[in-house]
Amino acid sequence: MWVLAFLGSATAFAESSLAQLYKRKTFGAYIGGPAYYMKYGLHKHWFGVLFSLLIIFAFALSHTPMHSNQICESFADTFGFSKIAVGVAITLFSAAIIIGGIQRIARFSSIVVPFMAVSYLLLTLVVLCLNITEIPGMIKLIVSNAFGFDSALGGTIGTAISQGVRRGVLSNEAGEGTAPNAAATAETSHPVKQGLIQALGVYTDTIFICSCTAFIILLSGVYNTADVTGIQLTTRALENFIGPFAPYFVSILIFFFAYSSIVAFYYYGETSVRFITHRRNMIIYYRIATLFFVFVGCVMTFDEVLSVIDICIAVMVFFNIIALLLLSPKVIALYKDYMRQLKEGKDPHFSASSMPEIMDDVDAWK
Numbered sequence: 001m002w003v004l005a006f007l008g009s010a011t012a013f014a015e016s017s018l019a020q021l022y023k024r025k026t027f028g029a030y031i032g033g034p035a036y037y038m039k040y041g042l043h044k045h046w047f048g049v050l051f052s053l054l055i056i057f058a059f060a061l062s063h064t065p066m067h068s069n070q071i072c073e074s075f076a077d078t079f080g081f082s083k084i085a086v087g088v089a090i091t092l093f094s095a096a097i098i099i100g101g102i103q104r105i106a107r108f109s110s111i112v113v114p115f116m117a118v119s120y121l122l123l124t125l126v127v128l129c130l131n132i133t134e135i136p137g138m139i140k141l142i143v144s145n146a147f148g149f150d151s152a153l154g155g156t157i158g159t160a161i162s163q164g165v166r167r168g169v170l171s172n173e174a175g176e177g178t179a180p181n182a183a184a185t186a187e188t189s190h191p192v193k194q195g196l197i198q199a200l201g202v203y204t205d206t207i208f209i210c211s212c213t214a215f216i217i218l219l220s221g222v223y224n225t226a227d228v229t230g231i232q233l234t235t236r237a238l239e240n241f242i243g244p245f246a247p248y249f250v251s252i253l254i255f256f257f258a259y260s261s262i263v264a265f266y267y268y269g270e271t272s273v274r275f276i277t278h279r280r281n282m283i284i285y286y287r288i289a290t291l292f293f294v295f296v297g298c299v300m301t302f303d304e305v306l307s308v309i310d311i312c313i314a315v316m317v318f319f320n321i322i323a324l325l326l327l328s329p330k331v332i333a334l335y336k337d338y339m340r341q342l343k344e345g346k347d348p349h350f351s352a353s354s355m356p357e358i359m360d361d362v363d364a365w366k
Contacts, residue, residue, distance in 0.1 A: 001167055005206035008174025009199040014324050014331045017195030019180035020188065021334065024363050032184025033268070034177040034320050035275045040361045041327050047319075051177065052272035054316050059269040060289045062309035063178075065297025067258035067265075069305050072298035074231045074254045078247035087298030090259075094294050098266055098287055112256050117209065120253060124212035127241050131219045138218045172205040176313055177320035181268045190348040191365075192338035195331075216241070266290050330358070 015034065022040045023032030035048035035055075072086045128135065173179045179198055188194050213234055217223050220237035231254055238246035266287075273286050297305060324331075333355055341348040352358060352365040359366070 001171070001206050001210055004174075005172065005202055008172055008206070009202040011175035011321070011324060012172070012179060012202045013195040013199040014328065015175065015177060015180045015320065016183035016198035017191045017331055017334050018324070018327055019184040020186070020191035020194045021330065021358070021362060021365070023184040030185050030187070030364060031271060031274075033181035033271060034323060035272060036184070037180075037327060038323050041330065041358075042323060043361075047323065049276055051316075051319055051323075052275045054312075054319065055178065055181075055272040056269050056286065058309075058312035058316055059178075059265045060286075060293050062305070062312040063265045064262055064290055065293050065300060066305045066309055067261045068294045068297035069300055069302060070231050070254055070258045073302065074235070074247075074251045077232050077235060078251045083298050087295045090298065091291050091295045093259075094262060094266075095287075095291050097263060098290065113260050116253050116256050120212060121208060123238075123242070123249075124215060127216055127219060130241070134219055138215065141218060142214075167210075171210055172202045174202045175317050175321060175324075177316050178265075178268055181271050182264065190334075190338055190341075190350040192334050192348065192350075195334075262294065330355075 015037075018037040018041060019032045019034070022037040023030045024036060025031075035052045038051060039045045039048035068087065068090055071090060072083045075081050075086045076083050179201070183194050183198055186194050186197075217233055217237040220240040222233060222236045222240065225233070225236065231250065235247050235250045238250060242249070269286060269290065270283060273282055276282075334350070337350065337354050338348045350365055352362045
């Protein structure tokens with residue numbers, strides 16, 4: 001996952017810069033993403049429609065269920081609630097937000113989620129300080145298993161790469177084609193600025209947040225516990241350091257992280273539906289499907305959810321990377337324009353006139 005973060009930051013930069021370049025303004029707000037740079041950048045409307053369909057199905061069938069599954073697993077393990085009861089509650093709450101209050105929950109999440117992330121980082125720092133003598137052994141454990149030095153645990157390079165790529169993309173979304181949908185909505189003076197922010201986000205997610213979880217689990221020693229997976233593994237690990245308060249802290253943390261992700265994924269999917277058609281009834285059908293799979297995720301096992309999501313991500317990455325490779329000259333031109341202005345001591349501002357070949361393809365930068 002660490003290796004993928006360095007590679008993924010490049011794809012995150014490219015896809016988010018392109019999303020900014022080819023974004024469109026509708027109803028006073030910007031909208032964009034892979035479907036738009038496929039349509040306007042590659043001049044292949046069918047490619048955009050295909051990718052939009054992939055996003056719609058992927059989010060409904062895999063991404064949304066995964067996050068509702070984590071909430072249910074955490075609440076069931078911590079509070080003893082029935083997964084079905086939690087699933088019904090999450091579905092109803094999601095319905096209320098999706099139908100009438102996405103902007104409100106987005107503003108709420110923009111405050112709460114960073115606060116929870118910082119709290120988690122501080123907690124990890126405390127754990128590392130309390131176990132500072134164990135850190136060298138932990139690093140050795142990571143490296144020895146990743147590169148197959150410890151044959152007793154069956155670690156191989158191939159397995160490490162496969163698992164790291166799958167979980168890395170799942171976590172930071174680099175190259176998947178999902179984050180650009182959000183990146184396109186930002187207002188910025190130059191597409192590259194947003195690309196750099198998204199690239200930094202990959203490091204923040206994988207190098208810091210994911211590593212925090214790994215360090216806590218490894219230092220606790222619970223990674224060898226049988227039949228404990230997913231969020232339960234993190235909860236049991238934290239119990240070793242902060243006692244009975246751990247399950248409640250993790251449950252609250254997971255709720256805000258996972259629920260804000262459910263709302264974001266719904267938005268990505270609706271954006272894709274609107275790219276294909278503006279028929280109101282199709283939006284309603286998509287909302288119903290989303291809510292249905294929010295509930296389904298709660299009654300599925302964690303392994304079942306992962307098996308579905310791995311397939312969906314692989315297909316999305318495949319088609320998105322093809323588009324990024326074909327549009328790479330545009331990304332390079334954007335980067336050169338940004339760096340030129342920086343060297344001139346300017347705050348970079350992009351104008352379509354600096355790239356005459358795309359004048360007829362861009363809308364927001366004329």
